[in-house]
Amino acid sequence: MIPRSFEYYSPRTLDEAIALLQKLGPEAKLLSGGQSLIPMMKLRLVSPEYIVDINRIPGLDYLSESDGHLRIGALAREHELESSEVVKTKFPILSDTAKVIADPLVRSQATVCGNLAHGDPANDHPATMLALGATVVAQGPNGQREIAIADFFPGLFTTALEPEEILTEIKIPFPPPRSGGAYLKLERKVGDFATAGVAVQITLDESDVCKYAGIGLTNVGMTPIKAKQTEAFLVGKKLDDATIQQAAELAASESEPMDDIRGSADYKRDLVRVLTARALATALNRAQGGA
Amino acid sequence: MAKMAIKVNVNGAEQSAEIEPRLLLVHFLRENLRLTGTHIGCDTSHCGACTVVLDGKPVKSCTVFAVQADGRSIMTVEGLEEDGKLHPLQDGFFQEHGLQCGYCTPGMLMTGYAFLKENSDPSDDEIRHAISGNLCRCTGYVNIVKAYQYAAQKMREGGA
Numbered sequence: 001m002i003p004r005s006f007e008y009y010s011p012r013t014l015d016e017a018i019a020l021l022q023k024l025g026p027e028a029k030l031l032s033g034g035q036s037l038i039p040m041m042k043l044r045l046v047s048p049e050y051i052v053d054i055n056r057i058p059g060l061d062y063l064s065e066s067d068g069h070l071r072i073g074a075l076a077r078e079h080e081l082e083s084s085e086v087v088k089t090k091f092p093i094l095s096d097t098a099k100v101i102a103d104p105l106v107r108s109q110a111t112v113c114g115n116l117a118h119g120d121p122a123n124d125h126p127a128t129m130l131a132l133g134a135t136v137v138a139q140g141p142n143g144q145r146e147i148a149i150a151d152f153f154p155g156l157f158t159t160a161l162e163p164e165e166i167l168t169e170i171k172i173p174f175p176p177p178r179s180g181g182a183y184l185k186l187e188r189k190v191g192d193f194a195t196a197g198v199a200v201q202i203t204l205d206e207s208d209v210c211k212y213a214g215i216g217l218t219n220v221g222m223t224p225i226k227a228k229q230t231e232a233f234l235v236g237k238k239l240d241d242a243t244i245q246q247a248a249e250l251a252a253s254e255s256e257p258m259d260d261i262r263g264s265a266d267y268k269r270d271l272v273r274v275l276t277a278r279a280l281a282t283a284l285n286r287a288q289g290g291a
Numbered sequence: 292m293a294k295m296a297i298k299v300n301v302n303g304a305e306q307s308a309e310i311e312p313r314l315l316l317v318h319f320l321r322e323n324l325r326l327t328g329t330h331i332g333c334d335t336s337h338c339g340a341c342t343v344v345l346d347g348k349p350v351k352s353c354t355v356f357a358v359q360a361d362g363r364s365i366m367t368v369e370g371l372e373e374d375g376k377l378h379p380l381q382d383g384f385f386q387e388h389g390l391q392c393g394y395c396t397p398g399m400l401m402t403g404y405a406f407l408k409e410n411s412d413p414s415d416d417e418i419r420h421a422i423s424g425n426l427c428r429c430t431g432y433v434n435i436v437k438a439y440q441y442a443a444q445k446m447r448e449g450g451a
Contacts, residue, residue, distance in 0.1 A: 001334050008295060008312035008358055031359075038354045039336045042315075051312065053359065079348075103424025105339055105402065108348040109355070190423040191337055 003041035010053045021164040024050045033110035036118045072170040078107035093181030097128045103191045117167045119159045122193040126224030127216030128183050131199040134172045140165035153223040179203040180286030182279040194219045195262040198275040200283045210234045220255035227254040239284050248277035297361040302370030312358050317341045319357035328368040328397050339425035342398035343367050349405040368397035379445040389438030391429035398425050403439050
């Protein structure tokens with residue numbers, strides 16, 4: 001399969017890339033890892049007139065810690081999340097997620113930021129970032145701005161980015177002590193999109209009462225879903241079995257799946273229930289110091 | 292559409308070409324350079340038959356534009372053999388019957404080449420994880436894992 005013709009640009013600085021986006025207009029598309037964009041171009045689901053390849057801009061491939069945040073640069077590859085010690089110890093939910101995105105070959109190219117900027121509700125990081133309360137940093141002609149992840153996905157394949165803006169960084173606050181998270185995904189085979197996925201991040205107080213709950217749902221709606229009612233339900237409670245079951249049912253009711261080749265809407269809703277209960281149990285265990 | 296000039300190091304040899312930006316790396320290798328050892332399987336980024344090593348990392352060459360490889364180094368299955376001697380991985384696939392129809396083999400070899408450089412003493416589980424993006428349509432995974440282990444051992448012993 002051969003994509004439609006396009007003009008190719010390979011800027012060496014962010015400013016140059018933004019100037020190109022301004023000049024070329026909405027027919028320009030950014031290329032980073034390309035592991036979603038190139039397959040879509042080959043199928044001619046998208047046919048941009050201009051490709052602005054940001055891979056040769058130096059200094060964007062970082063995974064760093066500062067000011068109490070984990071910072072993921074625009075060109076950090078999924079593979080780097082898998083091999084990072086700080087991710088493994090402080091953000092097991094991110095480790096869980098990176099391991100189930102596509103396959104190792106795709107992950108050596110695919111970027112974490114691209115996984116958000118693509119705006120696909122079937123992608124895995126959106127749910128995880130919703131659970132973690134991440135912030136997206138965008139750079140455009142008027143400088144930098146920060147967008148809360150909860151405001152980043154207004155619609156299907158749509159993000160809060162302006163056409164001339166570039167997602168340059170994801171900022172994730174370091175979880176306080178007694179925090180834990182997990183991402184669970186059911187896929188038909190390695191490399192498939194989720195039939196459904198659930199991301200959970202919690203923080204407990206010293207008497208095991210939940211003081212923070214973040215829950216994101218993958219591929220059960222037109223956008224990644226933040227399960228706000230479930231989050232609110234959990235805060236202030238001890239996570240005993242009955243509470244976890246009630247939360248799981250609430251999360252299922254917040255999902256909006258559709259029938260497709262991966263299963264019926266009813267099946268997926270029930271899957272959200274099961275995965276939420278399991279993810280909460282794992283997150284609880286991790287918050288209490290388990291693996 | 293304007294063509295672009297690229298220079299790529301392929302299996303140690305500098306290659307220059309004028310290409311359309313939309314040309315995929317796998318087509319560049321197979322059609323421009325006639326290196327047909329790299330196979331096109333699914334053409335939809337699933338099967339890994341087209342895997343090559345780009346600057347040390349295994350990638351699906353059907354999901355990279357050739358223009359992205361400008362100034363970089365590529366290794367294909369044709370680059371594995373040295374001085375008429377099979378690479379330990381190639382030998383392993385031969386000794387352990389790691390191929391049946393052979394279609395996935397070039398991709399399996401290239402994934403293995405990059406993987407064994409990072410992990411010289413892998414467990415079977417780690418190998419299975421590493422090849423989870425390479426599909427064998429004969430489902431001959433057991434012997435592929437054995438072939439990787441054979442190569443890993445030879446490389447540990449021989450420093451190849």
